[in-house]
Amino acid sequence: MKFPGQRKSKHYFPVDARDPLVAQIQQENPLSRTHLVGVGQTIVDIEARVDDAFLARHNLSKGHSLVLEEDKAEELYQELKERNLISHEYPGDTIGNTLHNYSVLADDASILLGVMSQDLKIGSYAYRYLCNTSSRMDLDYLQPVSGPIGRCYTLITEDGERTFAINEGDMNQLRPEFVPEAAFENASALVLSSYLVRGKPTDPMKDSALKAIEYAKKHNVPVVLTLGTKYVIEGKQEWWIEFLKEHVTCVAMNEEEAEALTGEKDPLLAADKALEWVDLVLCTAGPIGLYMAGYTEDELKRESTLPLLPGRIAEFNKYEFSRPMTKASCENPIRVYSHIAPYLGGPVEIKNTNGAGDAALSALLHDMSANVYHKANVPNSAKHVAKCLTYSSFSQICQYSNRVSYQVLTQHAPRLSRGLPEREDCLEEAYWER
Ligand SMILES: Nc1ncnc2c1ncn2[C@@H]1O[C@H](COP(=O)(O)OP(=O)(O)O)[C@@H](O)[C@H]1O
Ligand SMILES: Nc1nc2c(ncn2[C@@H]2O[C@H](COP(=O)(O)O)[C@@H](O)[C@H]2O)c(=O)[nH]1
Numbered sequence: 037m038k039f040p041g042q043r044k045s046k047h048y049f050p051v052d053a054r055d056p057l058v059a060q061i062q063q064e065n066p067l068s069r070t071h072l073v074g075v076g077q078t079i080v081d082i083e084a085r086v087d088d089a090f091l092a093r094h095n096l097s098k099g100h101s102l103v104l105e106e107d108k109a110e111e112l113y114q115e116l117k118e119r120n121l122i123s124h125e126y127p128g129d130t131i132g133n134t135l136h137n138y139s140v141l142a143d144d145a146s147i148l149l150g151v152m153s154q155d156l157k158i159g160s161y162a163y164r165y166l167c168n169t170s171s172r173m174d175l176d177y178l179q180p181v182s183g184p185i186g187r188c189y190t191l192i193t194e195d196g197e198r199t200f201a202i203n204e205g206d207m208n209q210l211r212p213e214f215v216p217e218a219a220f221e222n223a224s225a226l227v228l229s230s231y232l233v234r235g236k237p238t239d240p241m242k243d244s245a246l247k248a249i250e251y252a253k254k255h256n257v258p259v260v261l262t263l264g265t266k267y268v269i270e271g272k273q274e275w276w277i278e279f280l281k282e283h284v285t286c287v288a289m290n291e292e293e294a295e296a297l298t299g300e301k302d303p304l305l306a307a308d309k310a311l312e313w314v315d316l317v318l319c320t321a322g323p324i325g326l327y328m329a330g331y332t333e334d335e336l337k338r339e340s341t342l343p344l345l346p347g348r349i350a351e352f353n354k355y356e357f358s359r360p361m362t363k364a365s366c367e368n369p370i371r372v373y374s375h376i377a378p379y380l381g382g383p384v385e386i387k388n389t390n391g392a393g394d395a396a397l398s399a400l401l402h403d404m405s406a407n408v409y410h411k412a413n414v415p416n417s418a419k420h421v422a423k424c425l426t427y428s429s430f431s432q433i434c435q436y437s438n439r440v441s442y443q444v445l446t447q448h449a450p451r452l453s454r455g456l457p458e459r460e461d462c463l464e465e466a467y468w469e470r
Contacts, residue, residue, distance in 0.1 A: 037070075037409045038143040038455075040402050040428060040436050068412035070405055071145040071174070072138050073219050073257070074227040075248045076131030077207035077241070078150045078178075079186035080161040081390065081450060082113075084121040086191045091199055098193065101200035101265040103234065109203035112189060126449045127165040128188050129207075130229045130264055133391050136451045137398035139172035141440065142405060143455070147174045147219050149248065151206050154180035161185055168451070179214035181206040190390060198390060200265075208235035212247040219251075222412075224405035225286075226252040227260045227397070230268045230276070249283050258285035258404065258425065262397055263293035270296045277313055285362065285425070286316040286404075288397040294319050303327050304347050304373060311371055315362040316425055318400055318437065320393045325377040326438055328400075328430045332358035334368035336422055340431060345375055356431040359424040374430035379442035391450025396437035398452075403427050403436065 091098055094112050104112065116122050127136070135146040152175070153162040162185050166175065186207030191199045220226070232245040252259050261284045263269055269276055276297060280287060287310055289297065294306035307317040307329035316330040338357035345353045356374035363369045407427035411420045419427070426433060439456065447453060 037406060038141070039406050040141070040399065040432075068222070068409070069145070070222050070224040070408045070412065071147055072135060072225055072227065072401055072405060073147045073149065073223045073248070073252075074131040074135045075210070075215070075232060075245050076129045076135070076148055076150040076229075077186055077204075077231060078132065078148075078152060078162075078165060079127075079129040079188045079202070079207055080165050081124075081126045081128030081188045081190045082116070082122055083124040083126070083190040083192065083388075083390070083448075084116050085123060086121060086193060088193060090115070091191065091193065094201065096191070096199050096201055098199050099197050100267050101188075101202065101231075102267075103202045103204055106203065109187070109189075109201065112201055113187075113203070116189070124448055125161075125164060126451065127168045128190070128450055129186075130231065130262055130394050131227060132165075132169070133394040133450045134227055134262070134398045134401065135173055136170045137395055137440065137444075138401050138405070139170040140452045140455050141398060141402045143172065144405070145172055145174055146170075147177060147223075149177055149210065149215055149219065149244070150179070151181040151185065151210050152178040153185055153206070154182060161187060177214065177216060177219060179210055181209050183209075192388075196386075196389070204235070208239035208241040210244045211240045212244045215244050215247040215251065217251050217254075220248075220255040220257055223252070223255065223257045224408040225258045225260050225401055227262065227401060229262045229264045231264045234268055253283075259283050260286040260288065260397070260401065260404075262394070263287065263289040263297065266292040266296035269293055273297060273299075280310070280313040284314050286318070286400075287314045288318040288393070288400070289320075290393050291319060291321040291324070302348050304329075304349060304352060304375070307373065308349060308371065315364075316360050318397060320396050320441070322389075323378060323382060325375060326396055326434060326441070328360075328374045328434050330360040330372055330425070330430065331363045331366055331369040332361050332372050333366040333422055334370045337370055337372070338429065342431065347375070349373060353431070356434075357429045359422075359429050360426050360433075361422060361424050365423040372430055374434045376431075376434040376438045379435075379438045383442060383446045386445045387448050388450075389445060391444045392441045394450065395440045395444040395452065399437040399440040400426070400433055403433050
């Protein structure tokens with residue numbers, strides 16, 4: 037496990053391998069490991085620049101992620117091919133992206149539960165998916181299917197807006213028996229997306245997601261839900277609120293999804309509202325940066341030394357140096373908020389915003405895993421006097437998530453092609469002290 041940030045703090049771990057005492061302990065007690073689990077829809081992103089007329093011709097509404105009928109998807113693909121509009125093809129899926137990025141950042145294992153075409157042809161989409169996925173992602177549990185994996189036509193119009201058109205293939209055919217309980221033992225978190233419930237009523241994917249949640253709860257693994265797109269939430273707010281209350285520890289969303297869920301346009305107020313249903317919120321807001329909201333124990337709250345920020349909740353970041361906890365594990369819970377503007381104001385040139393939100397979430401999940409890992413290996417550390425959800429503070433996680441989003445904005449693909457630059461191994465020096 038490579039650790040997120042604060043490499044020089046007294047709590048930094050893994051400890052220096054050159055210390056003979058530590059080396060001896062590590063030989064006697066091999067380090068306990070953890071991993072992230074995700075249930076995903078195996079999808080390849082097929083990216084093309086199109087005009088508004090193209091969207092109109094194929095009855096697509098801009099900014100939406102829509103599942104197409106097979107014949108409509110084929111028509112769309114044929115036009116893209118004939119007009120030579122396809123610019124890039126990458127493995128996608130909001131969960132696949134998140135697990136891959138997690139594995140790259142943490143240099144550690146994640147487990148993808150999903151489907152994969154059993155007869156792989158070299159050059160096929162399934163083949164490309166596997167070739168461009170981190171070797172740290174464990175794909176051994178994938179369910180073989182006879183059909184193709186999903187295709188996500190990522191249609192980018194001149195205004196930079198992305199419209200997703202999905203040809204689902206067999207991506208929703210994951211059956212509950214391919215969700216093994218063993219994957220949840222020692223897991224640090226289960227990550228799911230709201231896309232999993234929008235298949236046909238006969239698709240087994242939703243039951244598989246519920247099975248995964250059942251095992252996560254049984255093994256005390258936090259459930260993290262990413263909202264994917266506002267269109268899956270709109271009109272079904274009540275259903276999602278009940279789902280969050282019943283199953284979810286942490287919700288990740290962008291400001292549009294947050295508004296669809298809570299009715300609040302202001303991301304800070306939306307995040308605050310979501311705390312009625314979950315313990316931790318990550319709300320990205322494009323060029324505005326990102327917000328986190330959560331709970332901490334009153335006695336353990338830590339005041340920020342950064343400038344206090346104005347907002348719909350006055351000086352809302354006052355305790356952002358605290359570490360997130362579940363509300364239930366606090367005797368006197370207080371709400372904590374943090375915000376950060378885009379790293380360096382955003383890249384000079386944004387290559388593609390695809391995957392920026394997934395990237396932010398992968399950094400948060402890395403921090404959650406680091407906490408589990410540290411606790412298992414140094415249980416008597418001062419870090420674990422209270423039961424926290426993360427290794428770092430709200431403020432530090434905001435900075436880390438933001439930094440990882442920036443990295444994705446500077447490249448075309450939605451998945452990190454490599455980790456953050458080594459020079460930043462100590463983010464404090466390069467950025468956090470700025
Ligand atoms: N136009 C932009 N300028 C600067 N930073 C951006 C821009 N768009 C996104 N970001 C960064 O990427 C993060 C996630 O982007 P966002 O667009 O909110 O996610 P999503 O892709 O889920 O909609 C933001 O919190 C911000 O740090
Ligand atoms: N599992 C699904 N993933 C989808 C779907 N529609 C789009 N996407 C994926 O989202 C990411 C981009 O994420 P963002 O953080 O930029 O919002 C992209 O790679 C797509 O593959 C879907 O229906 N299901």
